[in-house]
Amino acid sequence: MKTLSTQDVIYAFSRLNNPVMHVQPGDTVSIETYDCFKNQISSADQEVSAIDWNEINPATGPIFIEGAAYGDLLKVTIDNLEIGDQGVMVTGPELGVMGHRMEKMESKLIPIKDGKAIFNEQLHLPLNPMIGVIGVAPEGEPVSCGTPGAHGGNMDTKLITKGATLYFPVFAEGALFALGDFHAAMGDGEVSVSGIEVPGRATVTFDVIKGLHSKYPVLQNADGVALLVSAMTLDEAVKIAVEEMIDLLLPHTDLTVSEMTMLMSAAGETQISQVVDPLVTVRFFVPQHVLDSLDIKLFV
Amino acid sequence: MKTLSTQDVIYAFSRLNNPVMHVQPGDTVSIETYDCFKNQISSADQEVSAIDWNEINPATGPIFIEGAAYGDLLKVTIDNLEIGDQGVMVTGPELGVMGHRMEKMESKLIPIKDGKAIFNEQLHLPLNPMIGVIGVAPEGEPVSCGTPGAHGGNMDTKLITKGATLYFPVFAEGALFALGDFHAAMGDGEVSVSGIEVPGRATVTFDVIKGLHSKYPVLQNADGVALLVSAMTLDEAVKIAVEEMIDLLLPHTDLTVSEMTMLMSAAGETQISQVVDPLVTVRFFVPQHVLDSLDIKLFV
Secondary structure, eight states: OEEEOTTSEESEEOTTSOOSEEEOTTOEEEEEEOOTTTTOOOSTTOOGGGSOTTSOSOEEEEEEETTOOTTOEEEEEEEEEEEOSEEEEEEOTTSSTTGGGOSSOEEEEEEEETTEEEOSSSOEEEOOOEEEEEEOOOSSSOEETTSEETTEEEOOOTTOSTTOEEEEEOOSTTOOEEEEEEESOOOTBOTTSOOOEEOEEEEEEEEEEOSOOOSSOEEEETTEEEEEEEESSHHHHHHHHHHHHHHHHGGGSSOOHHHHHHHHHHHOEEEEEESSSSSEEEEEEEEHHHHHHTTOOTTO | OEEEOTTSEESEEOTTSOOSEEEOTTOEEEEEEOOTTTTOOOSTTOOGGGSOTTSOSOEEEEEEETTOOTTOEEEEEEEEEEEOSEEEEEEOTTSSTTGGGOSSOEEEEEEEETTEEEOSSSOEEEOOOEEEEEEOOOSSSOEETTSEETTEEEOOOTTOSTTOEEEEEOOSTTOOEEEEEEESOOOTBOTTSOOOEEOEEEEEEEEEEOSOOOSSOEEEETTEEEEEEEESSHHHHHHHHHHHHHHHHGGGSSOOHHHHHHHHHHHOEEEEEESSSSSEEEEEEEEHHHHHHTTOOTTO
16 A cells, blocks of 8 residues: 655645655555644644744645546545544634634644543543545645635535545546545534644545546545535535535436425435635535435446 | 414414413423415415415414513423324425526425335435424514524424424513424425425423523533524524524633633534525534533523
């Protein structure tokens, strides 16, 4: 298995980035990641103001997947996800939903121990390890790793975890895949602006799908399928996510648009991923039993 | 046990409505409800255009709870929820997220059979029976039963089901409680503008809590606590819901605002209830294990 270390990171997804590794479809790679602060916060006493804010959200990569070309889909299966044993959270003025109530930047170290995040003596939180930043080079200008979009990026979505398969639209030759920004735990919304940020290691397997397209990243797991949309507002993102999902499923069925819309209203779920990045991210989720009943197999 | 039939319905929550029943704190009432179309759609051939749109979202009530006064909380526990065996969905132009793709109003009858909603021969959907409209008289002008708000109303929230306890701010003497608009199944978002609409019967127990207040409805179930906020946009509703929840929990803990915000970011969930009513509804949810760890018991 190939491995990639944190020696090679990017701070923006871009078609102009030089790949640091070339792989074939079917290859599996083990990728080491910094936390979103490039592991800069290592003690409780450390002044958050001492952080170099130019080194935020490093993503390890980019990886060139042979054969991936504009208009294809890059399939990425997350085979495994390991996280470090030291988490950190931050919040402060102008950050997150509660920024107007904060007087200064604050950080908090959160040890990861015995499968729990030790918030304090009272609060031992369950873990839901996940990948915050994951994606490919975008279509146009470079996009900071702190911002999500159709190329993926900082989608901060809980479902992006071990066992999930993601499908990204490919905009650049080789796709130029990278990932980083793992969280030991995060709730939908990520309301403070950070999850429990941790370094880690992901094992992923790549494939290239020719002749099928999606405008937005799609995630498949054992529970169902989700379409991930980032936009300026939640309201806008929801409208796009619902319509794109309906248009994704419709050609696989005999249902009319009205019937499919009713079905999605009865059984589909409109969910929030994060509300604190430069664009917000939502997902529209359809349970696997609906896909199975309709005999829908996506992207095969 | 007292019972209330569909003979007494309102189409707007209002402090000016005449109560049709008086109960004491601790009383349990069995309340019969129409579906949101007042059971007007009874055959597949029926023209939706024949519906009387003045008779939409009837709520059975209002019930005067003795002792409930401005500034109190009305506690309503949903002891039981029964639904009819004939569901109906509608969608059409200008309705829901996909209204721009619809050419005409359409309805669809959906039998409820053997614990499933029979969408068609292929699709037998699991049920999640819930109450769409539930609330008390609002503070100011009457509010249509189709619109949600701080008084409750058309919140279309999946969590409002058997076993849940709701806390409503009381704005009028006796609270003037009513409910209706049951769904046999609905996904978060209610994207077509309707769930699987059914008539039914709810059994609820009332209590009045003096000296404690909440600006918005709060829901407690076995999984945790949710604060329900309706606003013009999802983005606005999310901001309010997160801050109100933090202010609800903070006085019960030794945490700072920064710490509580981090905790909510790691363990709280920002969730969408519906995106299709005149105001949209979101909820911020905190798992019970967090409340238990902090030894927080709300409204006792």
